[in-house]
Structure formats: C-alpha cells, structure tokens
Amino acid sequence: MKKGDPPIIVEQDFGRSVSEVWKAITEPDEMRQWYFENLPDYRAEVGFSTEFPVRSGERTFLHQWVITEVEPKRKLVCNWRFKGIPGDSSVVFEVSGDDRSARLAVSTLVHEDFPEDIPEFRRESCIGGWTWFIKDRLKSYLDG
Numbered sequence: 001m002k003k004g005d006p007p008i009i010v011e012q013d014f015g016r017s018v019s020e021v022w023k024a025i026t027e028p029d030e031m032r033q034w035y036f037e038n039l040p041d042y043r044a045e046v047g048f049s050t051e052f053p054v055r056s057g058e059r060t061f062l063h064q065w066v067i068t069e070v071e072p073k074r075k076l077v078c079n080w081r082f083k084g085i086p087g088d089s090s091v092v093f094e095v096s097g098d099d100r101s102a103r104l105a106v107s108t109l110v111h112e113d114f115p116e117d118i119p120e121f122r123r124e125s126c127i128g129g130w131t132w133f134i135k136d137r138l139k140s141y142l143d144g
Helices: 018-026 028-034 123-143
Strands: 008-014 049-056 059-071 075-082 085-097 102-112
Touching: 008 123, 018 028, 018 085, 018 102, 018 123, 028 123, 102 123
Parallel strands: none
Antiparallel strands: 008 102, 049 059, 059 075, 075 085, 085 102
8 A cells, every 4th residue: 555545445334323333433342343353442532542463364463553533423533553564544434324324434544655565555455354344344243
C-alpha cells in the first residue's frame, strides 16, 4: 500500500441499528467475536492505544493501534502501524443510518508507504481483508 494510492473503502448495510453496529465495532467483547479474538482491550477514546500479535502464515505482525478521533455512534479513526515495519495508516469507521438500518463505511488511508515485498501489505490484500472482515465476519456476527 502506497501513500499515493486512493483510499480503500469497504461499505456494508446492516439490518441493525446504528447503536448495535457502533457497539460491535467498539466493544472489546463484541470485537473479539468477529474481528481479532486476541484483542487485549479496546476503548473508543482518543489516545487509547493497544498492540497485539496477528499470525499470517509464517509471519507474525505486531499490530499497534492508537485512537485519534471519536464521534460517538458516528465516526472512529484509528492510527494503524506494525511494530518494526515501515508504513503508517489510518482506518476510519463511519456509521450512518437510524434505529432500524445502519451503514458502515471503512476507509484505509496510507500516510507512509508499506513495504512492497511483504504480500500482506499489498493493496489487494488490504481490500480482501477488509471485505472479509466487514462483509463476511461482521455481517454474519450481526445477523446472528
């Protein structure tokens, strides 16, 4: 993923309220059900940070997150880096809708290039990952 690339955007509509979708993307117990089961803690508060390892094949990537912006039940921005690896990005979660139906848009914005020689950091991999997390995992979780 490169700084000059357009943002990666994945959107999904849910037959759930904005409050339910917000809870699913901000409450650690819920996030562990569809997102990263080894997430140690999470708070939708500016300045909150966490790190945790994620295995991908033979590699382990230490995810480092810092929450940089929160508008409750509307928008959450997370700075996303990997310890010891060049590259810097933000992931923006935006929720819209009402008490019957919500839409989630997830955008990845690259601030510093990621290494080209690591397959997990290719644009196609990021698109595939977010599509799987949002359109498959989160949708299945919320559909119950």
